[in-house]
Amino acid sequence: MDLLHIHPILLQAAPSWLEQSLHGNGKINVVVAVVGLIVLGLGLWMWRMDLRLKRMEERQPK
Amino acid sequence: MRHWWWKIAAIALLFTASVAGLYIPLSPALVHVSPDRFGAGLVKVQVTGYNTRFHSDVAVRLENGGDTFCPAQVEVLDATHLELTLVVPAGLREAMTDLVVGDLRYPGAFYTKGGGEGFPAMDCGDAIPVEEEQHFTFPNRSILYESIRNLHFHVPMWFTMVALMSLSVWHSIKGLGSNSLEHDRAAVGAVDVGLWFCALGLLTGALWARATWGTFWTNDVKLNGAAVTALIYLAYLVLRASVTDPAKRARLSAIYNIFAFALLVLFLFVVPRINAVDSLHPGNGGNSGFSDLDLDNRLRIVFYPAVAGWVLLGLWMADLRIRMARLSEQLDR
Numbered sequence: 001m002d003l004l005h006i007h008p009i010l011l012q013a014a015p016s017w018l019e020q021s022l023h024g025n026g027k028i029n030v031v032v033a034v035v036g037l038i039v040l041g042l043g044l045w046m047w048r049m050d051l052r053l054k055r056m057e058e059r060q061p062k
Numbered sequence: 063m064r065h066w067w068w069k070i071a072a073i074a075l076l077f078t079a080s081v082a083g084l085y086i087p088l089s090p091a092l093v094h095v096s097p098d099r100f101g102a103g104l105v106k107v108q109v110t111g112y113n114t115r116f117h118s119d120v121a122v123r124l125e126n127g128g129d130t131f132c133p134a135q136v137e138v139l140d141a142t143h144l145e146l147t148l149v150v151p152a153g154l155r156e157a158m159t160d161l162v163v164g165d166l167r168y169p170g171a172f173y174t175k176g177g178g179e180g181f182p183a184m185d186c187g188d189a190i191p192v193e194e195e196q197h198f199t200f201p202n203r204s205i206l207y208e209s210i211r212n213l214h215f216h217v218p219m220w221f222t223m224v225a226l227m228s229l230s231v232w233h234s235i236k237g238l239g240s241n242s243l244e245h246d247r248a249a250v251g252a253v254d255v256g257l258w259f260c261a262l263g264l265l266t267g268a269l270w271a272r273a274t275w276g277t278f279w280t281n282d283v284k285l286n287g288a289a290v291t292a293l294i295y296l297a298y299l300v301l302r303a304s305v306t307d308p309a310k311r312a313r314l315s316a317i318y319n320i321f322a323f324a325l326l327v328l329f330l331f332v333v334p335r336i337n338a339v340d341s342l343h344p345g346n347g348g349n350s351g352f353s354d355l356d357l358d359n360r361l362r363i364v365f366y367p368a369v370a371g372w373v374l375l376g377l378w379m380a381d382l383r384i385r386m387a388r389l390s391e392q393l394d395r
Contacts, residue, residue, distance in 0.1 A: 026088070026112055028208035030273035034215050034266040035084070041262045045255075045379065052386060059393050 069378055075371030082364045083214035090114040090192055091202035092161060092168035099173045102152040107172075109144040109163065112202060114192045116144055120164045123186035124148070124172070127155030132186035153178030164192035200360055205274055212270045214364055218372035219263035220288075224330070225373045226256030226380055227295070231323035234316035246312035247391075249319060250302060251384035253295055259376055260292050275342055284343045287329035294322045 094110035116138045123130050135147035144163065154174050161171035200210055230252035237245030267285070268278040279285060301318055305311040334341050 026093075026207040027273050028211075030209045030269055031084070031211045031215070033269050034212050035080075037266055037269065038215060038219070038262055041258060041265075045258055049382065049386070052390070056386070056390050056393060 068374055072371055072374035072378055075367045076375060077371075079214055079364055079368035079371055083211050083368060086364070087197075087199050088113055088202040088208060088210070089199035090166060091204075092163055092166050092171070093204070093207070095161060095168065095171045098171065100148070100150055101174060102150050102154075105148050105150055107146045107148060108139075109146060109161065111142045111144075111163070111166070111192070112207070113142075113199075114163075114166070115141045116163070116192060117190075119190060120144075120192060121187040121190055122146060122164075123162050123184075125160040125162060126158075127176070127180065129155065129180050130183050130186065131181065132184045150174075151181040153181045155180050164190055166192055198360065209270060209273055210361070212266070213361055214368040216263065216266040216270055217365070218369045219259045219266060220330075221369045222372045222376035223256045223259040223263060224326070226252045226259065226376050227323055227326055229377070229380065230256065231319055234319040237312055238316045241309070241312075243308055243312055244388075246308075246316065247387050248380075248384050249316065250299075251387055252380045253298055253319070255376055255380040255383055257292065257295055257299075258379075259372075260288070260295070264288060264292065280342065282342045284330070284334045284341055287333055291326045291329050294325055298322055 090111060090113045092109060092114075093112045096108045096110075097105070100107070118138050120136065120138070122133050122136050122144070124133070131148075131151055133146040134149050137145040137147075139145055154176055155178055157173055157176040158170035159172040159174065161168040203210055230249045233245045233249040233252065236242075237249060267288075271280065271285075272278050298315060298318055302311055302315045305314055334343065
């Protein structure tokens with residue numbers, strides 16, 4: 001038996017975890033990632049507005 | 063409450079467009095064949111469909127250079143998988159062979175080294191639709207697949223950014239004429255929120271690019287244009303921070319803002335549309351737009367409400383930001 005023979009499919013590099021997660025299920029995962037990122041961005045904006053308001057409240061004359 | 067209706071409109075549009083953008087199914091398509099290369103002779107091929115309902119009386123044929131041949135046997139494994147037993151004739155004219163299952167076509171599904179003289183035509187039966195119920199669907203494009211939905215999320219980020227930067231430059235021009243600091247506050251508030259949308263546009267674009275073009279960043283004209291635009295507007299904020307006198311800061315940054323907006327128009331709308339430049343983005347540099355791909359406007363019905371919703375939300379966020387800046391200045395006095 002020819003032990004040195006490697007099937008061509010084994011020579012292809014295994015896809016990274018990222019590639020697998022972005023390409024899964026007809027690439028719906030990249031949509032989930034994009035929507036999640038947008039919600040995260042809006043959340044960060046809310047956080048920053050909260051901080052600004054807090055600083056204003058602290059400056060308010062008692 | 064004055065002028066509250068557009069805030070309700072923003073929420074209603076965003077809700078409708080987001081739900082529709084995620085919920086509406088993709089139209090059925092053939093997405094994969096294995097193996098995708100064959101020579102003349104007996105070969106077994108597995109066909110994978112997406113959102114299909116393969117049934118036992120589905121008509122299958124293969125087309126090569128105007129000639130048609132039928133599989134010797136079609137076995138329906140399940141609603142999305144077929145196994146074809148092919149007796150591939152010698153004499154395929156062209157390297158690429160199309161696969162047609164029912165009313166679905168997979169162009170260039172198979173590869174063979176062409177150069178034959180053709181073969182006798184066969185009749186494989188009538189094309190019975192794979193999917194009987196025709197409900198509202200999004201186009202199923204190869205490479206994009208489900209990620210075509212990102213059109214309703216990634217692209218509105220840029221529309222919102224451009225709307226906010228337009229609002230900002232309008233306030234800058236008004237501010238130069240009136241010397242009012244109120245316009246200056248509005249201009250910087252709009253840029254501030256606009257840059258958030260720019261950042262979201264760049265990041266969501268990078269993710270989408272990874273899944274379709276294979277890399278987070280390419281030297282695409284539109285990508286580089288967007289990055290340069292982001293830097294120009296960041297410099298606007300840096301410029302403002304370096305001037306302490308409010309009146310001087312307002313005048314200087316208003317003039318800068320007008321130049322910045324001119325460059326935004328140039329980098330996002332003029333340079334990418336030059337035909338000599340190649341762009342991966344649809345509708346740019348000789349690349350066809352989405353309008354060429356879906357003639358029945360299935361994407362537009364969701365896309366335009368999404369854009370309107372996001373633009374209104376962006377204006378609302380800028381409004382909050384500007385009102386907060388106004389209060390903050392009153393506190394300082």
